[in-house]
Amino acid sequence: MMEHKQSPVSFDQSNLMDNLPSIGDDNEVTLETRNFSPAHLLFKIESFSLLSENGIDKIESSEFESNDNYKWKLIIYPNGRNTVDGANHVSAYLAVENVSNLEAGWEFNAVVSIFLFNHKLDKYVFKKGQRRFHIINLEWGFSKFIKKETLMDPRNGYLVNDTCVFGAEVFVVKNKRIRECLSILKATNSYKHELEVSKFSELENEWYSEEFNAGDHKWKVSVYPKAKGNGAQPGIQASIFLHKVGFSSGKKIKAHFSICMKNKYGKASSKRLANHWFSASSSSYGWPSCILVADIIDPYKGFSVEDHCIIEVEISIQAVLRGLP
Missing domain, CATH: 2.60.210.10 (Apoptosis, Tumor Necrosis Factor Receptor Associated Protein 2; Chain A)
Structure with a gap:
């Protein structure tokens, strides 16, 4: 046997x-x-x-x-x-x-x-x-x-x-795996949006823009006139951040974007450029030391007109990572 x-x-x-x-x-x-x-x-x-x-x-x-x-x-x-x-x-x-x-x-x-x-x-x-x-x-x-x-x-x-x-x-x-799909988008599709900051000199804390659409996604911009974040100089520099609004769990968006402040002559401050994966745990990205407050309020430089400032944002969605059922 x-x-x-x-x-x-x-x-x-x-x-x-x-x-x-x-x-x-x-x-x-x-x-x-x-x-x-x-x-x-x-x-x-x-x-x-x-x-x-x-x-x-x-x-x-x-x-x-x-x-x-x-x-x-x-x-x-x-x-x-x-x-x-x-x-x-x-x-x-x-x-x-x-x-x-x-x-x-x-x-x-x-x-x-x-x-x-x-x-x-x-x-x-x-x-x-x-x-x-x-x-x-x-x-x-x-x-x-x-x-x-x-x-x-x-x-x-x-x-x-x-x-x-x-x-x-x-x-x-038993299947506990995560199912995801990464979609790569054409880099030529970009979205520009201008935002007006009213009464800049009176801002004490952060300022948030209204939501706007870019690439079928919702965004907003925040400005901290007294600066916020590591390396920032409060009262000397202003901070600017881009925020992705309304994230579902497990979703990520790769975006190339730029932010600048425009003056009345049509010229812009030094344009800040970045690439970032936005997600629920990392929904914002920006610069604690973006622009000198002295430059913003200097009447000869023209960034503040009647205490109003214009911020220009340009966003290009490069990729979307989403979960599958």
């Missing part, structure tokens, strides 16, 4: 294993034996030899349930699944059932095992592999599960009193 073990079976340890399923169906399939029975399905077939006589080429088990409430059935082809396989082998497959009850775009991985009981070994011989299932790939199994002559010969221990016992186990791998 063969010793029970969970590692792949060596074919030359027993002639009872000879010509059982070839591993050619899948490179990641293993052939093993064990003492305890399958957890999800036992499928006993009586009068197996009469299947061919009665023209029965396909038999299906009742629906059974694996973990996470997925539904399955075992399908046996006593004369092989198709003409390529030929009538020399028995084919065995597992199929996902009740797919109409699964959510749109469903997909999962599962560890699949199909069993055949050997009375002489008093063990279950089984093939096991892992497979990705989805709407266009509902079945997986083995076209050459066992040679028909091996199964039919009672001396091999698989068929006793013209009766054999198949089995199945399916363990769905």
Whole structure:
């Protein structure tokens, strides 16, 4: 008798294993034996030899349930699944059932095992592999599960009193992965927007603009007349920041943008340029030391006209990273 073990079976340890399923169906399939029975399905077939006589080429088990409430059935082809396989082998497959009850775009991985009981070994011989299932790939199994002559010969221990016992186990791998899609956009699409800051000299704290649209996204600008952030000089420099408004969790936006202050002569202060990935945890980016307050209020430089300032923002959306359901 063969010793029970969970590692792949060596074919030359027993002639009872000879010509059982070839591993050619899948490179990641293993052939093993064990003492305890399958957890999800036992499928006993009586009068197996009469299947061919009665023209029965396909038999299906009742629906059974694996973990996470997925539904399955075992399908046996006593004369092989198709003409390529030929009538020399028995084919065995597992199929996902009740797919109409699964959510749109469903997909999962599962560890699949199909069993055949050997009375002489008093063990279950089984093939096991892992497979990705989805709407266009509902079945997986083995076209050459066992040679028909091996199964039919009672001396091999698989068929006793013209009766054999198949089995199945399916363990769905719980999926905790993140699904994302990165969309790259044309760099030529840019959006300019002008914002007016009223009564600049009277600002004590930060000033926020109204929301504006750029690239189907909402933004706003903040100005800190007394400066804010590391390296800033309060009262000497003004800070300017760009904010992305209304972020959903897991979404990121890559933007190239510039901010400057325009004077009444149509000229701009030194333009600040940046590239930044905006997200829920990093929804703003800017410059704590953007422009000297003295330059803003200097009437000869023209940045403040009747205590009103104009800020110009130009934004180009380069990429969008979003989560998928």
